Amino acid sequence: MSNPELHVKIDKLICQGTGYCVRLEPEIFVIGADDLGEVLVDKPDAKYADVLEEAAVLCPTRAITY
Numbered sequence: 001m002s003n004p005e006l007h008v009k010i011d012k013l014i015c016q017g018t019g020y021c022v023r024l025e026p027e028i029f030v031i032g033a034d035d036l037g038e039v040l041v042d043k044p045d046a047k048y049a050d051v052l053e054e055a056a057v058l059c060p061t062r063a064i065t066y
């Protein structure tokens with residue numbers, strides 16, 4: 001179920017393709033053909049809020065917002 005309150009984005013201008021987000025939550029994040037992070041599900045269910053917070057903190061370049 002989608003959640004209008006969550007809107008996941010990766011700023012490709014600052015993402016460095018480390019893949020931490022993918023290892024943490026592969027249902028939401030993937031590494032794309034450009035070797036940078038991509039969002040698979042940009043409006044996920046509210047149950048993902050905690051893991052998105054963790055991903056945003058873990059991301060070394062702070063490229064993730066939600």
Ligand code: SF4
Pocket residue numbers: 010014015016017018019020021022036037058059060061062063064
């Ligand atoms: S953790 Fe951050 S820098 Fe690493 S791939 Fe994900 S968005 Fe990009």
